[in-house]
Amino acid sequence: xxxxLRDVAQRAGVSIKTVSNVVHERQYVKDSTREVVQAAIDELxxxxxxxxxxxxxxxxxxxxxxxxxxRLPYFAELADSVITEAKERGHTVLIEQTGAEVSxxxxxxxxxxxxxxxxxxFSPLAxxxxxVGLLDVDYPLVLLGERIFDGPxxxxxxxxxxxxxxxxxxxxxxxxxxxxxxxxxxxxxQGSAALRLRGYQQALQAAGLPLDEELVAYVGLWHRHDGAxxxxxxxxSGVEVDGVxxxxxxxxxxxxxxxQDAGLGIPGDVRVIGFDDLEETRYxxxxxxxxxxxxMEIAQTAVQVLLERIxxxxxxxxxxxxxxxTTSYRVVSRESxx
Amino acid sequence: xxxxLRDVAQRAGVSIKTVSNVVHERQYVKDSTREVVQAAIDELxxxxxxxxxxxxxxxxxxxxxxxxxxRLPYFAELADSVITEAKERGHTVLIEQTGAEVSxxxxxxxxxxxxxxxxxxFSPLAxxxxxVGLLDVDYPLVLLGERIFDGPxxxxxxxxxxxxxxxxxxxxxxxxxxxxxxxxxxxxxQGSAALRLRGYQQALQAAGLPLDEELVAYVGLWHRHDGAxxxxxxxxSGVEVDGVxxxxxxxxxxxxxxxQDAGLGIPGDVRVIGFDDLEETRYxxxxxxxxxxxxMEIAQTAVQVLLERIxxxxxxxxxxxxxxxTTSYRVVSRESxx
DNA sequence: GTGAAAGCGCTAACAA
DNA sequence: TTGTTAGCGCTTTCAC
Numbered sequence: 228x229x230x231x232l233r234d235v236a237q238r239a240g241v242s243i244k245t246v247s248n249v250v251h252e253r254q255y256v257k258d259s260t261r262e263v264v265q266a267a268i269d270e271l272x273x274x275x276x277x278x279x280x281x282x283x284x285x286x287x288x289x290x291x292x293x294x295x296x297x298r299l300p301y302f303a304e305l306a307d308s309v310i311t312e313a314k315e316r317g318h319t320v321l322i323e324q325t326g327a328e329v330s331x332x333x334x335x336x337x338x339x340x341x342x343x344x345x346x347x348x349f350s351p352l353a354x355x356x357x358x359v360g361l362l363d364v365d366y367p368l369v370l371l372g373e374r375i376f377d378g379p380x381x382x383x384x385x386x387x388x389x390x391x392x393x394x395x396x397x398x399x400x401x402x403x404x405x406x407x408x409x410x411x412x413x414x415x416x417q418g419s420a421a422l423r424l425r426g427y428q429q430a431l432q433a434a435g436l437p438l439d440e441e442l443v444a445y446v447g448l449w450h451r452h453d454g455a456x457x458x459x460x461x462x463x464s465g466v467e468v469d470g471v472x473x474x475x476x477x478x479x480x481x482x483x484x485x486x487q488d489a490g491l492g493i494p495g496d497v498r499v500i501g502f503d504d505l506e507e508t509r510y511x512x513x514x515x516x517x518x519x520x521x522x523m524e525i526a527q528t529a530v531q532v533l534l535e536r537i538x539x540x541x542x543x544x545x546x547x548x549x550x551x552x553t554t555s556y557r558v559v560s561r562e563s564x565x
Numbered sequence: 566x567x568x569x570l571r572d573v574a575q576r577a578g579v580s581i582k583t584v585s586n587v588v589h590e591r592q593y594v595k596d597s598t599r600e601v602v603q604a605a606i607d608e609l610x611x612x613x614x615x616x617x618x619x620x621x622x623x624x625x626x627x628x629x630x631x632x633x634x635x636r637l638p639y640f641a642e643l644a645d646s647v648i649t650e651a652k653e654r655g656h657t658v659l660i661e662q663t664g665a666e667v668s669x670x671x672x673x674x675x676x677x678x679x680x681x682x683x684x685x686x687f688s689p690l691a692x693x694x695x696x697v698g699l700l701d702v703d704y705p706l707v708l709l710g711e712r713i714f715d716g717p718x719x720x721x722x723x724x725x726x727x728x729x730x731x732x733x734x735x736x737x738x739x740x741x742x743x744x745x746x747x748x749x750x751x752x753x754x755q756g757s758a759a760l761r762l763r764g765y766q767q768a769l770q771a772a773g774l775p776l777d778e779e780l781v782a783y784v785g786l787w788h789r790h791d792g793a794x795x796x797x798x799x800x801x802s803g804v805e806v807d808g809v810x811x812x813x814x815x816x817x818x819x820x821x822x823x824x825q826d827a828g829l830g831i832p833g834d835v836r837v838i839g840f841d842d843l844e845e846t847r848y849x850x851x852x853x854x855x856x857x858x859x860x861m862e863i864a865q866t867a868v869q870v871l872l873e874r875i876x877x878x879x880x881x882x883x884x885x886x887x888x889x890x891t892t893s894y895r896v897v898s899r900e901s902x903x
Numbered sequence: 904g905t906g907a908a909a910g911c912g913c914t915a916a917c918a919a
Numbered sequence: 920t921t922g923t924t925a926g927c928g929c930t931t932t933c934a935c
Contacts, residue, residue, distance in 0.1 A: 231927095241906085243929085247930065247931090248904090256904070257905090274677050276680065276929070278619040279930090280928080281911095282616040284911090284930065296645060297641050297644050303641035303644075319660075319678050321660075322648060322660055324645070324652070340626075342613065343625060365567075452848070480845075481848055484848050506789070510789040512822055512825045595921090614913070616911085616913095617914090618912080618914075621913045906935075907935095910930095914926095916923105
């Protein structure tokens with residue numbers, strides 16, 4: 228059925244080893260031999276069996292990417308960046324969706340589904356510091372985001388507190404005094420929600436503005452629907468608002484929608500800023516100010532670090548200590564806060 | 566290093582075959598034996614080596630999904646659906662991005678990167694009928710979309726012509742007489758763009774409206790940017806417009822943005838409908854009417870058909886003839902065409 | 904420069 | 920009901 232190295236060797240009248248050498252473009256092969264072998268490969272349409280190669284060599288060329296849901300724009304863009312970067316480095320990406328449930332995130336780490344993967348890039352949404360022990364797995368793992376610190380693996384993060392502080396400060400600079408924040412999670416102190424809330428609070432304090440709990444909107448998920456819902460409740464509560472910081476763009480877009488439904492002008496009556504710098508923020512009406520989290524940098528760093536770990540593991544090199552890699556962010560001002 | 570079947574067998578004091586039987590939850594294993602083996606598995610933390618299993622059994626449990634770019638919302642949602650459906654059926658998904666270039670789509674089909682995949686779901690954007698020969702590959706392949714017909718593989722399509730006709734008819738029903746269409750491609754007669762254009766034309770003819778070439782906007786890609794750009798040009802040309810059919814939601818959203826920038830009201834001055842029914846159409850201002858292409862049905866059908874083919878191939882069963890599977894669509898009316 | 908052969912971990916046919 | 924064993928296709932020492 229499938230053409231194997233042996234078939235090629237037979238056809239070319241050489242040993243299996245020589246064919247392997249040609250396939251891997253190794254030196255120490257006479258040019259004439261190489262040509263004969265290459266001809267046999269082409270004629271027979273030989274394609275290496277990656278399962279066999281993987282079994283033998285211990286590496287499959289596939290890396291796993293675990294995230295809540297690819298349909299969420301932020302993760303779709305992150306996946307794109309990771310896939311692109313991995314391809315650049317000769318690897319393919321297998322995607323696992325965890326749906327943001329703690330249980331599936333925990334299971335994922337021990338899942339046999341990842342077995343033919345050389346390593347994993349994991350962006351948890353629900354796991355907490357208490358789960359840090361689960362991260363001590365026997366395969367290369369790079370963690371994304373700030374839900375867990377001081378884990379036994381490499382970690383790529385953006386400074387959420389500073390970025391949220393900058394976003395909030397941006398609204399303050401443009402004159403806002405009653406800034407609502409949408410996307411807080413109750414009883415959380417490590418996740419993005421908690422960190423961005425902290426940044427928001429720090430900015431208010433730095434500006435000498437009061438922290439008004441009425442301006443903090445708690446939500447379940449960070450979907451558009453939740454942002455719209457939260458904004459509606461905020462408006463219904465009668466609390467005065469002249470600025471909105473959405474913990475991500477999707478929430479902010481939902482909030483914009485609710486504000487517009489209520490007949491409020493953006494940025495006239497209320498200024499809005501989001502977080503993530505999704506492509507669509509450039510095309511909404513009005514265009515949405517946001518924080519660019521440096522997605523490309525995150526993806527590149529994560530893939531690079533992961534591949535280094537994979538290499539290290541295979542070559543038995545002394546393991547470098549696990550590191551935390553911090554990437555940069557940038558506030559992007561658009562119409563919604565002009 | 567890694568725990569193998571042999572290690573478990575030794576620890577449990579049974580043969581490797583028995584352990585395998587337990588792992589595969591096969592019958593004919595005494596309960597007491599099963600318990601002992603399970604205990605050993607848990608203690609040692611045994612996880613099957615999928616590369617070995619794959620080499621031996623000829624199936625990896627991984628299916629490939631090739632699409633232009635996951636960051637495009639339609640494909641992000643499609644990927645989500647495919648991954649979810651595949652997981653449901655015990656498979657994982659490896660994603661390949663082709664970037665909508667003919668060359669990479671052609672290469673993809675012969676790529677060794679797909680070698681440890683059991684089969685492929687392929688959504689081409691650039692391949693044309695002329696490439697039909699390339700689809701005659703030696704692995705299970707399911708094609709999505711209508712760029713190629715009568716190929717040597719299964720095919721899941723939605724009736725683009727009928728759906729576009731329905732979308733256009735919807736605008737006509739609400740009173741539009743000068744309907745622009747955005748997203749046409751020059752020199753194409755098989756792709757979604759050509760089919761949707763045909764549906765648009767059929768609807769106009771059926772209503773006795775003239776086909777005005779000035780109302781057809783040609784674009785390169787179907788991104789938001791292209792929609793905005795095309796709409797701007799349309800408006801600048803001075804042609805009269807009271808309705809817009811965007812060949813996908815992204816184009817329609819870009820067009821909406823341009824219309825709003827020009828001070829036109831939606832649906833007051835111009836009614837708009839898109840295509841794809843992206844989640845965000847429910848949250849834009851105004852909400853966008855669209856055509857629901859039955860993404861879930863497409864994904865389910867594609868995965869099911871592919872897994873059947875994989876099964877067939879492995880069991881050496883008589884191959885059922887290649888089939889075309891047509892899924893259903895639905896016009897969803899929202900504010901932009903109310 | 905090239906060949907022979909061992910074995911990666913697992914599955915499944917065949918034995919017991 | 921459980922054990923033995925032959926490879927799946929490849930990589931990789933170690934000879935020649």
